[in-house]
Amino acid sequence: MDRFIRGEFQLIFLSPKCLNRGRAWREILKSNIYQERVIAFVVDEAHLIKNWGDDYRPEFSKLGEIRSLLPQQTNVMALTATATTVLRDHVIKILGMKRVSVVEVSPGKDNLFFSIKEFKSIEENFIPLMKELKDKKLSMERTFIFCRRPIDCAELWSAFIRFLKDDITEPPGLPLKIPEVRLVDYYTGCTQEAVRNVILSQFSKPSCLRVVIATVAFGLGVDCPDIRRVIHFGVPEDVETYVQQVGRAGRDGKLSSCVMLYGPGVYRRFSNDHILAYCKSKDTCRRDFLYSITGTFVRF
Incomplete structure (x- = not known):
């Protein structure tokens, strides 16, 4: 000091x-x-x-x-x-800023594909992903799942464990308590710091970690360039938060997908009208709707 x-x-x-x-x-x-x-x-x-x-x-x-x-x-x-x-x-x-100069660029990336899928149940919506992971293992492209609540992270993590059994680690059958061998992991504010550091490290470099289930507690600014899918299980509070979070996908410039699960069983408390309107929209280009919904984002 x-x-x-x-x-x-x-x-x-x-x-x-x-x-x-x-x-x-x-x-x-x-x-x-x-x-x-x-x-x-x-x-x-x-x-x-x-x-x-x-x-x-x-x-x-x-x-x-x-x-x-x-x-x-x-x-x-x-x-x-x-x-x-x-x-x-x-x-x-x-911040008490005076004589401000604003440098503004559209937050949109043309390599992202946006979609809304009806949420029915964890099993029905996520088993296809679990099957893909079981079949492809290390060759499966990385997926990030955002949850609004830690309880949703834990429930989804448990579903992966039940379905994959020994295949949740690589090689199969290794002790799940070793975070470095997990194909799937979850990250919340309650996750032990040592485990959090392993997850951040594993997901930022070539490793066996293919799927991360996390709340907003997942480190801001962490650079994971090869995330191919971002799935939202729980509606964000607003459009700005959603744009920030889907920005984790496709940072290497390759085509990537952003999926919002929406339905009666999805947590959306405190989500504002703009983001709910995005979830309900059916006849408008999602990219155009997303970046123009507040009238401030630059359209493509």
Whole structure:
């Protein structure tokens, strides 16, 4: 900590939670060293200031307080892949940004195919995927399944275990307690840190891990270039969140699919009208509907 206090680092990466834990960093930022030397305050994944800052992780909404401790002339940069005009204005206000220059590019990728499928049951909707994994094993293309609730992750994970039995590991029959050999794994905020680190590592490089079932707790900014399918089992809160999450598919530029499961048995509490309208739409190009639904995204 002494090296931080003395200002020995040119780049300092901190989480909002760390910045707002106690008063240590606030006092450091108010010191003469930082008041004289700090040239920029940068916030990545800036949409979380609104999406998580309201109630889920209030530390994000307090970033404006941290910014206020720095000299007025300090440069501020906010980065996000998804921001409507309303969200963008909110971030600008919270961070106290003045004389703002906006660099805006459409979040859409033309290699993604969007579809809505009726949800009937875990067995009926996911057994085809389980059969594919059982047959192809390591040759199956990677799939990411987003769930709104940890309980849905656990239920889906249990269904994979019941169906695959010994084939859930590679080679088959190895102890399931060894995360490095699992073909399927799940990731929530309750997952042990050691297991989470293994999952993040395995899914970011060539490995036996083919399917990850996860909540939004799955690390932001994690680069998994070869995900071919993103399936949503649970409707996201809004369009921005959905666009952010499907952006994990096809990062290598290859054709990939984004499937939303929708029906009476799918969790959609707190999902707003825009994303529900997307789920119900039947006669409009989904890509066009998705990126124009708020009237702010650039159309293809």
